[in-house]
Amino acid sequence: MTLTGRILLLVLLALAPAVAVQVYNEQALRESRSDAVRAAALRGAQAVAADLADFADGARQTLDILAEEPVIRNREAAACTPFLRAVAGRISGSRIIVVTDREGNLVCNSRGAAPGAYSLADRAYFKRVMATGRSAVGEYVISRGTGLPTIQFAHPLRDPSDDIVGLIALGFDPDWLGRRLGTAGLPRDATVTVTDHNGIVLVRLPDTETWLGRAVPKAFADGLERAAAGGGVWELQGLLGDRRITGLVRPDGALDGLTVVVGLSRELAFADIDAATKRGAVLIALGTLIAVLAALWGGRRFIRRPVRQLLDAAGAWSAGDLSVRSGLTGPSEFGKLGRAFDRMAADLQHHEESLKAELAKSRALQEQQITMLHELNHRVKNTLATVQSLARQSRGGEEQVVQLENRILALSKTHDLLTRRDWTRAPLRQVLENELSPYRSGADHVTLTGEELELPPRYVLALGMTAHELTTNAAKYGALSTEAGRVSVAWRVSRGESGRERLHIEWRETGGPPVSQPRRRGFGSRLITGGIARELDGDVRLDFAPDGLRCIIDVPLEREAAPPIAFLGASRRTAT
Numbered sequence: 001m002t003l004t005g006r007i008l009l010l011v012l013l014a015l016a017p018a019v020a021v022q023v024y025n026e027q028a029l030r031e032s033r034s035d036a037v038r039a040a041a042l043r044g045a046q047a048v049a050a051d052l053a054d055f056a057d058g059a060r061q062t063l064d065i066l067a068e069e070p071v072i073r074n075r076e077a078a079a080c081t082p083f084l085r086a087v088a089g090r091i092s093g094s095r096i097i098v099v100t101d102r103e104g105n106l107v108c109n110s111r112g113a114a115p116g117a118y119s120l121a122d123r124a125y126f127k128r129v130m131a132t133g134r135s136a137v138g139e140y141v142i143s144r145g146t147g148l149p150t151i152q153f154a155h156p157l158r159d160p161s162d163d164i165v166g167l168i169a170l171g172f173d174p175d176w177l178g179r180r181l182g183t184a185g186l187p188r189d190a191t192v193t194v195t196d197h198n199g200i201v202l203v204r205l206p207d208t209e210t211w212l213g214r215a216v217p218k219a220f221a222d223g224l225e226r227a228a229a230g231g232g233v234w235e236l237q238g239l240l241g242d243r244r245i246t247g248l249v250r251p252d253g254a255l256d257g258l259t260v261v262v263g264l265s266r267e268l269a270f271a272d273i274d275a276a277t278k279r280g281a282v283l284i285a286l287g288t289l290i291a292v293l294a295a296l297w298g299g300r301r302f303i304r305r306p307v308r309q310l311l312d313a314a315g316a317w318s319a320g321d322l323s324v325r326s327g328l329t330g331p332s333e334f335g336k337l338g339r340a341f342d343r344m345a346a347d348l349q350h351h352e353e354s355l356k357a358e359l360a361k362s363r364a365l366q367e368q369q370i371t372m373l374h375e376l377n378h379r380v381k382n383t384l385a386t387v388q389s390l391a392r393q394s395r396g397g398e399e400q401v402v403q404l405e406n407r408i409l410a411l412s413k414t415h416d417l418l419t420r421r422d423w424t425r426a427p428l429r430q431v432l433e434n435e436l437s438p439y440r441s442g443a444d445h446v447t448l449t450g451e452e453l454e455l456p457p458r459y460v461l462a463l464g465m466t467a468h469e470l471t472t473n474a475a476k477y478g479a480l481s482t483e484a485g486r487v488s489v490a491w492r493v494s495r496g497e498s499g500r501e502r503l504h505i506e507w508r509e510t511g512g513p514p515v516s517q518p519r520r521r522g523f524g525s526r527l528i529t530g531g532i533a534r535e536l537d538g539d540v541r542l543d544f545a546p547d548g549l550r551c552i553i554d555v556p557l558e559r560e561a562a563p564p565i566a567f568l569g570a571s572r573r574t575a576t
Contacts, residue, residue, distance in 0.1 A: 010307075014314040014341060036366045038233045040187065041247030044262035048181055048192055049249040055180070056153060056255055060135045062091065063155035063168050072099060072168060073157065077115045080108035093176035096145045099157070101166045102130070109145045118144045120167070124197075125154045129167055137255055139196035140174070140213055149174050149213055151202055174212055178203040189265040191244065197257035224248055224261060283351060287344035306334035313341060322349035414464035418457050425454040431464050432489055435471040439480045439487070450491035453503075456558060462535040463505075463553075469524040470507055470551060478549055479512035486510045493557060501557040509548035517544045 066072055066087065071079040084097040088110035097110040104121025106113060120126045125138030138152035150171035157166040181192060181203055193211075194203035199221055204211035216224075227233060227248040244263035251258055306328055316324035322345050328338025413434050417426045429448055436446045455463070471480070479485030491505040509515075518525075525542065528551070532538045538555025 010310060010314055014310075014317050014344075017318040017320060036362060038245055038247075039366070041245050041262055041264045042233050042249075043247070044187070044190055044264070045247035045249040045260050048194075048262060049251050049255075049260040051181055052194070052258070052260065053251055053255060055177070056135075056137060059153035059170055059172075060155060063135070063153065063170055066097070067155060067157050067168055073159075075099060075101065075107045075157075075166060077108045081110070081112050084108060084110035085112070091170070093172045093180070094170060095148060095150050095173050096143055096171040098145060098169045098171070099166060100126070100169075102164060104167075106145075107166065111145050113145055120144070120169070123152070125152050125169070126167055129154045129156050130164065133164060137258065138169075139198055139257070140200040140202050143171055146171070151177060174202055175208055178205055178208050181205070187264060191261075191263040193259075193261040193263070195259045195261075202258070224259065227261075283347050287347055290340045290344065306332075306338065310334075310338065310341065313338075313345075317345060322346075322352065414461055417464075418460055423457055425456050426460045428453045428455055428463065428491060431455075431460055432467050434464065435467040436487065436489075439471070439475065445480060445486055447486070447488040448490075449488065451493065453491065453493065454559075458535055459503075459555075459558075462531050465531055466528045466540075466553070469528050470549075473524060474509055474512070474549070477513065478515070479509035482512050485512040501559075503553075503555050503557040505553040507549070507551040507553075509550070512548055514546050515544050515549055516546070 069083065070076075071083050080099060084099070088094050088097045094110075098120065099107040099109065100120050101107055104119045104123075104126050105115075106117050106119065107115055123138060123141065125136045128136040133156055135153070135155045138150075138154060141150055141152065142148065143150040143152075151174050152169045152171050154167055154169040156164045157168055159165045178192075178194075181194070192203065192205040193201060193216070195201055195216060199215050201211040201214055201216060223246070227246055233245065233247050244265055246261055246263045249260045251260065310326055310328070313324055313326040325342045325345065326338035328335045414426075414431065417430060417434065428450070429452065432448055436448075440446050474480040474485075474487055479487050486509070488508050488510075489505065490508075491503065493501055493503055495501055528542075529540045532540045532553060532555060536555040538553060541552045543550040543552070
């Protein structure tokens with residue numbers, strides 16, 4: 001073999017390991033990105049399905065409350081219509097509320113139709129409610145009461161014997177529901193599709209007007225079935241004609257029969273990797289061209305030492321060490337060839353390091369997103385549980401509604417305080433000031449005594465609701481209801497026998513009206529004692545002394561707080 005042939009062979013041997021490493025890194029990066037995008041698509045579908053389930057549950061609770069109203073339970077057609085009209089006007093996105101008898105004949109609706117004007121007996125949701133006795137979501141229909149596209153949320157009506165005597169249904173505007181689901185925090189390029197059991201589009205973002213009420217194409221429907229069989233994720237051609245990585249969820253319960261689909265553009269998801277691949281191919285091609293030209297030029301002369309140096313460098317590159325250089329310098333042909341090899345190795349090393357950094361960044365981003373979603377899910381669930389408890393305990397007249405609104409407002413103020421601190425912690429003094437500051441005056445009605453103490457979010461939420469209930473009671477019946485009344489709050493931290501810190505808080509009222517022991521425990525008292533015990537594993541003692549209420553709170557103190565919630569702007573979007 002000629003020297004030129006040997007040098008060319010050396011070039012190929014030197015390039016082969018580097019190219020193999022490049023190809024391996026490219027493949028690893030693509031697999032990692034594919035896994036991340038598939039997981040993001042499935043999480044997106046799960047988030048939309050969860051949002052839709054929460055909405056359906058809210059509709060069910062609304063219908064359950066309406067079903068208990070005498071005019072609805074007794075199916076009083078004359079009084080029913082104005083009542084439903086007033087309720088429908090206060091429900092966002094609603095188009096109609098309908099009440100039927102057990103045969104499906106209209107009793108009344110919020111649009112004022114005459115009893116018996118039409119029947120819903122043929123509607124799938126009516127049959128499902130009558131058959132199962134549970135709430136159901138209807139398919140895409142044109143409402144017989146409005147003539148407009150409507151998504152129905154239906155609920156059974158029962159008599160005192162718990163027999164089903166009819167149905168109450170709440171119809172929503174599909175376009176409004178689509179805009180609401182569009183706030184689920186999906187990536188900017190995401191598409192959302194919700195279909196009924198017939199494959200008819202109920203919600204589509206974007207292009208709502210184009211797809212609402214239409215059946216999805218057979219190819220798309222077949223792709224969804226493959227996604228369902230493949231663990232909920234599949235790559236298929238979307239309704240817009242582009243390739244999309246699609247996540248699919250089929251909810252159960254009241255949403256049984258619906259299909260929620262979230263699609264992410266494959267082209268956008270892999271755009272940066274494709275660009276990096278093209279750059280790498282160009283660099284490899286240029287490096288190869290330079291190396292071959294240098295090899296042909298240096299083949300005019302045969303010098304063992306430079307060849308040995310090149311072979312040694314090639315061996316190191318074959319082992320995957322791209323940091324090794326040939327060390328050849330000078331104006332000779334072999335010196336130029338050595339420098340060309342060194343430049344090629346440097347380019348490949350730089351590109352390899354860039355790919356590794358991108359891979360590490362992608363994995364870190366995915367882990368951060370998962371951590372954020374878990375933390376946000378936990379905090380939102382706790383808040384919703386508190387609000388649901390307040391709502392269940394506050395049914396009644398106007399006064400109870402005002403009390404519920406004030407409690408939710410107090411919870412909101414506490415949330416605002418935590419939000420300003422990135423949900424890490426908040427000062428106890430500020431939590432108390434949020435409730436008591438409106439009652440401060442020149443007479444100094446309120447005194448707060450204690451060290452500066454910052455508390456984690458669950459302490460802030462529980463103590464904030466407790467302070468609201470005590471302040472409200474003092475303003476209505478206690479020390480803050482008179483000019484001479486005084487409220488003092490003192491707190492301290494001590495260490496028990498186990499070495500664990502405990503927080504002691506004492507609320508004392510003086511100068512107010514005489515206090516007597518209540519005949520029964522009200523909701524406020526239950527909220528205080530239950531909240532402290534449940535959320536903080538603490539104790540509450542209420543002393544209704546004649547000269548003023550005294551409340552003593554003792555809880556174990558944990559100073560650790562959850563990490564702040566940080567939203568990743570590069571991977572999430574604000575829905576429009």
